[in-house]
Amino acid sequence: MTQPTPKPQSLRPQAATFGLSEGEYDLLVSSINREPNALEAAIVGAMWSEHCGYKNSRPLFSAFPTTGPQVLQGPGENAGVVDIGEGWGVAFKMESHNHPSAVEPVQGAATGVGGILRDIFAMGARPFAVLDSLRFGNPDSPRTRFLVNGVVEGIAHYGNAIGVPTVGGEVTFHPSYQENPLVNVMALGLLRHEDLATGTMGEVGNQIIYVGSKTGRDGLGGAVFASADLSEASQADRPAVQVGDPFMEKLLLEATLEAIESGVVAGVQDMGAAGLVSSTCEMAYRAGLGITMDLDKVPTRESGMVPMELCLSESQERMILVPVPGREQELYDLLDKWELDVVNIGQVESHNNYRLTWKGEVVCDLPVALLNEAPKYTREGVESPDIKAARERDLSGVPQPGDCGAVLLELLSHPTIASKRPIFQRFDHQVMTNTVVVPGAADAAVMRVKGSGMGVAATSDCNPRFVQLDPYTGAAAAVAEAARNLACVGATPLAITDNLNFGNPHRPEVYYQLQQSVQGIADACRALNTPVTGGNVSLYNQYTQGDERVAIHPTPTIGMVGVLPDISRRATLGLKAAGQTLYLLGEHADSIGASQYLESLHGLEAGRVPPLDLVLEQKVIDGTLALIRAGLTDTAHDCAEGGLAVALAEMAMAGSIGLSVTLDVPAEVRTDALLFGEAHSRVVVAVQDADATENKLRELGVPFVRLGESGGDALTVAAPARGLHLSVNLAALTLAYESPLVGILG
Amino acid sequence: MSRVSALWRSWHDYEVSVVKTAVIQFPGSNCDGDALHAARLTLDPNAQFVWHTEAGLPSGTELVFVPGGFSYGDHLRSGAIAARSPIMGAIKAHAERGGFVLGVCNGFQVLTEAGLLPGALGRNRDLHFTCKPVHLRVENTATAFTSAYSQGQTIEIPIAHGEGNYYADAETVARLEGEGRVVFRYLDNPNGSLNDIAGIVNERGNVLGMMPHPERAVEALLGGEDGRGVFQSLQGALVK
Numbered sequence A: 001m002t003q004p005t006p007k008p009q010s011l012r013p014q015a016a017t018f019g020l021s022e023g024e025y026d027l028l029v030s031s032i033n034r035e036p037n038a039l040e041a042a043i044v045g046a047m048w049s050e051h052c053g054y055k056n057s058r059p060l061f062s063a064f065p066t067t068g069p070q071v072l073q074g075p076g077e078n079a080g081v082v083d084i085g086e087g088w089g090v091a092f093k094m095e096s097h098n099h100p101s102a103v104e105p106v107q108g109a110a111t112g113v114g115g116i117l118r119d120i121f122a123m124g125a126r127p128f129a130v131l132d133s134l135r136f137g138n139p140d141s142p143r144t145r146f147l148v149n150g151v152v153e154g155i156a157h158y159g160n161a162i163g164v165p166t167v168g169g170e171v172t173f174h175p176s177y178q179e180n181p182l183v184n185v186m187a188l189g190l191l192r193h194e195d196l197a198t199g200t201m202g203e204v205g206n207q208i209i210y211v212g213s214k215t216g217r218d219g220l221g222g223a224v225f226a227s228a229d230l231s232e233a234s235q236a237d238r239p240a241v242q243v244g245d246p247f248m249e250k251l252l253l254e255a256t257l258e259a260i261e262s263g264v265v266a267g268v269q270d271m272g273a274a275g276l277v278s279s280t281c282e283m284a285y286r287a288g289l290g291i292t293m294d295l296d297k298v299p300t301r302e303s304g305m306v307p308m309e310l311c312l313s314e315s316q317e318r319m320i321l322v323p324v325p326g327r328e329q330e331l332y333d334l335l336d337k338w339e340l341d342v343v344n345i346g347q348v349e350s351h352n353n354y355r356l357t358w359k360g361e362v363v364c365d366l367p368v369a370l371l372n373e374a375p376k377y378t379r380e381g382v383e384s385p386d387i388k389a390a391r392e393r394d395l396s397g398v399p400q401p402g403d404c405g406a407v408l409l410e411l412l413s414h415p416t417i418a419s420k421r422p423i424f425q426r427f428d429h430q431v432m433t434n435t436v437v438v439p440g441a442a443d444a445a446v447m448r449v450k451g452s453g454m455g456v457a458a459t460s461d462c463n464p465r466f467v468q469l470d471p472y473t474g475a476a477a478a479v480a481e482a483a484r485n486l487a488c489v490g491a492t493p494l495a496i497t498d499n500l501n502f503g504n505p506h507r508p509e510v511y512y513q514l515q516q517s518v519q520g521i522a523d524a525c526r527a528l529n530t531p532v533t534g535g536n537v538s539l540y541n542q543y544t545q546g547d548e549r550v551a552i553h554p555t556p557t558i559g560m561v562g563v564l565p566d567i568s569r570r571a572t573l574g575l576k577a578a579g580q581t582l583y584l585l586g587e588h589a590d591s592i593g594a595s596q597y598l599e600s601l602h603g604l605e606a607g608r609v610p611p612l613d614l615v616l617e618q619k620v621i622d623g624t625l626a627l628i629r630a631g632l633t634d635t636a637h638d639c640a641e642g643g644l645a646v647a648l649a650e651m652a653m654a655g656s657i658g659l660s661v662t663l664d665v666p667a668e669v670r671t672d673a674l675l676f677g678e679a680h681s682r683v684v685v686a687v688q689d690a691d692a693t694e695n696k697l698r699e700l701g702v703p704f705v706r707l708g709e710s711g712g713d714a715l716t717v718a719a720p721a722r723g724l725h726l727s728v729n730l731a732a733l734t735l736a737y738e739s740p741l742v743g744i745l746g
Numbered sequence B: 001m002s003r004v005s006a007l008w009r010s011w012h013d014y015e016v017s018v019v020k021t022a023v024i025q026f027p028g029s030n031c032d033g034d035a036l037h038a039a040r041l042t043l044d045p046n047a048q049f050v051w052h053t054e055a056g057l058p059s060g061t062e063l064v065f066v067p068g069g070f071s072y073g074d075h076l077r078s079g080a081i082a083a084r085s086p087i088m089g090a091i092k093a094h095a096e097r098g099g100f101v102l103g104v105c106n107g108f109q110v111l112t113e114a115g116l117l118p119g120a121l122g123r124n125r126d127l128h129f130t131c132k133p134v135h136l137r138v139e140n141t142a143t144a145f146t147s148a149y150s151q152g153q154t155i156e157i158p159i160a161h162g163e164g165n166y167y168a169d170a171e172t173v174a175r176l177e178g179e180g181r182v183v184f185r186y187l188d189n190p191n192g193s194l195n196d197i198a199g200i201v202n203e204r205g206n207v208l209g210m211m212p213h214p215e216r217a218v219e220a221l222l223g224g225e226d227g228r229g230v231f232q233s234l235q236g237a238l239v240k
Helices: A012-018 A022-032 A038-047 A058-063 A098-103 A105-121 A142-162 A232-236 A246-261 A275-287 A307-312 A328-337 A368-372 A385-391 A404-412 A464-469 A471-487 A508-527 A596-602 A614-629 A643-655 A671-676 A690-700 A730-738 A740-744 B032-042 B087-096 B106-113 B170-178 B228-238
Strands: A071-073 A080-085 A088-096 A126-136 A166-173 A182-192 A207-212 A265-270 A290-294 A318-323 A342-349 A353-358 A361-367 A435-437 A445-448 A455-461 A492-501 A532-538 A542-545 A548-551 A555-564 A581-585 A633-638 A659-662 A683-687 A704-710 A714-719 A724-729 B021-025 B048-051 B063-066 B100-104 B120-122 B130-138 B154-161 B165-167 B182-186 B197-201 B207-210
Touching: A012 A022, A012 A038, A022 A038, A022 A361, A022 A368, A038 A275, A038 A307, A038 A361, A038 A368, A058 A508, A080 A492, A080 A532, A080 A555, A088 A105, A088 A455, A088 A492, A088 A532, A088 A555, A098 A105, A098 A142, A098 A182, A105 A126, A105 A142, A105 A182, A105 A246, A105 A265, A126 A142, A126 A246, A126 A445, A126 A455, A126 A555, A142 A166, A142 A246, A142 A740, A166 A445, A166 A455, A182 A455, A182 A492, A182 A555, A207 A246, A207 A328, A246 A265, A246 A318, A246 A328, A265 A275, A275 A290, A275 A307, A275 A318, A275 A342, A275 A353, A275 A368, A307 A353, A307 A361, A318 A328, A328 A342, A353 A368, A361 A368, A385 A464, A404 A596, A404 A643, A404 A671, A404 A724, A404 A730, A455 A471, A464 A471, A464 A508, A464 A555, A471 A492, A471 A508, A471 A555, A471 A614, A471 A633, A492 A508, A508 A532, A508 A555, A508 A614, A581 A614, A581 A690, A596 A671, A614 A633, A614 A683, A614 A690, A633 A643, A643 A659, A643 A671, A643 A683, A643 A704, A643 A714, A643 A730, A671 A714, A683 A690, A690 A704, A714 A730, A724 A730, B021 B032, B032 B048, B032 B063, B032 B228, B063 B087, B063 B106, B087 B100, B100 B106, B100 B228, B106 B120, B106 B207, B130 B197, B165 B197, B170 B197, B182 B207
Parallel strands: A126 A166, A290 A353, A492 A532, A659 A714, B021 B048, B021 B063, B063 B100, B100 B207
Antiparallel strands: A071 A080, A080 A088, A088 A182, A126 A182, A207 A318, A207 A342, A265 A318, A290 A342, A353 A361, A435 A445, A445 A455, A455 A555, A492 A555, A542 A548, A581 A683, A581 A704, A633 A683, A659 A704, A714 A724, B120 B165, B130 B154, B130 B182, B182 B197, B197 B207
């Protein structure tokens, strides 16, 4: 083979157009001892982008625990996989589609669903649940309504059509997401251990099969697009957003799973960010081999496409399959049954290069390792003095509310807390007939595993206000909340995937948030025995308008998966009967720091995030699980945004049964802190047998407080010693809680 | 059967009587597995898939279950392409022989497109896909699909569709009503269907189309068993 024709002059001055810094361009030149051509520079730029190469974030990841007896597949593959027992595994991963959704919300969100599903079935797992973690700006603005409606329509369009239930997630609103909404999609798939597939090229001589949609000019350079700040000009960058076809994906899904279980494929990978290049390049790297591909063979949707477009298009619904040698025809026949186009575009070679030909010439010839080993940057993080000041602000002067019932109604009607029913009713959450706990009914979704007595639970969590004010504690708290949510349905937490959404890491105050968050996640995961099996990084969630740079609240979304060994022992949050005793596992809140109450009622995002005690957290989780599994409770709910009062209200509304609680707490604790403070590690349960419950909790050393009992048609909270008597009837609570999102959705 | 399909298969407590059931699979069907699971649980442990390119049904087929989903991605019109696939000839012949055909959701759309049932299903009144449990009134228990219910009984069954708005011309609707062929009616119409129609049978009473999903309501674990009546009725009609 001949070397690519050297360019007469250096492309160094244009390095930025390829997504490379001048330093990175120089590194490329010195690594290959020649000037790259434009295609090569663009390929390196895509592979070294944050989206593919994690150059700013990877050095931090060594802090993560990634192993454990439950981990079948850790980070580095299309998705992580955990063992749930009886020969079953769950593949799961979360991925962002933030930048595309900011520009074209319907297709941005739809292709976000499509992309993560391909990651799951590429592992040999049948996707069986999707969760969406969505963040939007000011709920009253037309832009937010446009984005919410578009994103919901996109998820519905794709998820409903392909037939994977959307079972949960979270939706929050805060002005920092006004220009940069976050669309994080988590998917879970079920597999038998023996069907676990990997994204490898296998051995020398193997064919490289392209299957699925033809390649068009859509999504061109998406990985680079997603690795830069948004600006007004980004709105004109719509061609960088892909268009999804769930029907094609359904065919690919069925065909891929059939191929994997028939044993005719050696390697599988989807074409995601940076398209054909990143998929084939990563597969070659995992095999430690080189490849040669003929770009003339790439099926195209439009005429006149050039190598740059063929390589970097992010057209959706395309996969790379590597057949087991000798079984190629079986694979072709199987794909033909599903009416899919199949092309052999290259083969695996003994050299170590990524070699592409076009019209008979070598147009790219670069070492596979170079492409896959992006330079790593460790930056200096410095905390923003403004944030530090907000955290340390003295809150003792914040006035106590006169009417706590009115405060409760106001919190329930905040779109972040209010019912998400208008959204989840647009998603098919029951297809596949596994959904045992539907959206809104509990702190996590629960799916049964047909043919076993087990269940799988999943949740996604992050309180960005906590992370903004204290990234270490806030990120650790997201892990703790996720684990607690799983415990509240009766599931043992197993492992996490994370989606790290941050601003521009070149800014020291943003890098500080990233650094601290990663450490917080790592420490919490270690303490709670939930290793990290993979994740996704979305940086540059920042909007530049003139001189002003608006970064999102740092949002490390945690997706966690757990197992219910016996699905008949589970819990939901709605009260089930009158006359049951209510307990708080954990300890009462004693501060209003960093709370939704402080933000909504006093306009302050300030104060210390409540301290997180991971030993206490583990106790509360163990206590909750023990009560559920002993059959002592089937009603559990954690306290999060809005604190104890909102948690109690949600339990009453979901069960259409009132409750009455008496709080006996020393007078130095503020009443608003007690009701609306957001201390972690708290779970409310309702039980029939109070004595047995107390004995069990004492035996396990779990701190608890007896709150009161269920019954009546109002939520009543009294603290006679401090003159508090709050009583709101269920109808008023429900009206406040159910209406806000109806108004936002068109 | 393949291992991945085993996700749909392995339910241990099959009930005893056997109604030979074929679940039709089109490209894009997505309730095919649910239909098979429910059929195996309630009617026929050996119920099987039949691929849309087949020219005939397995011999002895008594019930054809046309499942929900997005056959052919709803391209052209929902159900339109599937209604013209090779297997439809065999399904029509089966219906003409008096064999039973159950079409749910997209299956109902396919049956109207194929001319096995009158009318059409348009976009929901609010133009949005909706997934939620709805209440239905059983209007006619004198059919092979509804005999296990009691007349006027209220049942709860989930819907999940964007195009379930039943429409037919006034004369057809009057005929359906007059002949007692509206078998399920919504109590709180979720999609704008004429006369709150949720499910209808053909003249002979051996073909049922309905938008709600009875196959999603056959297990208490999943929130309710009100859909079982459809399968129990069929069992009564077929197992002597």
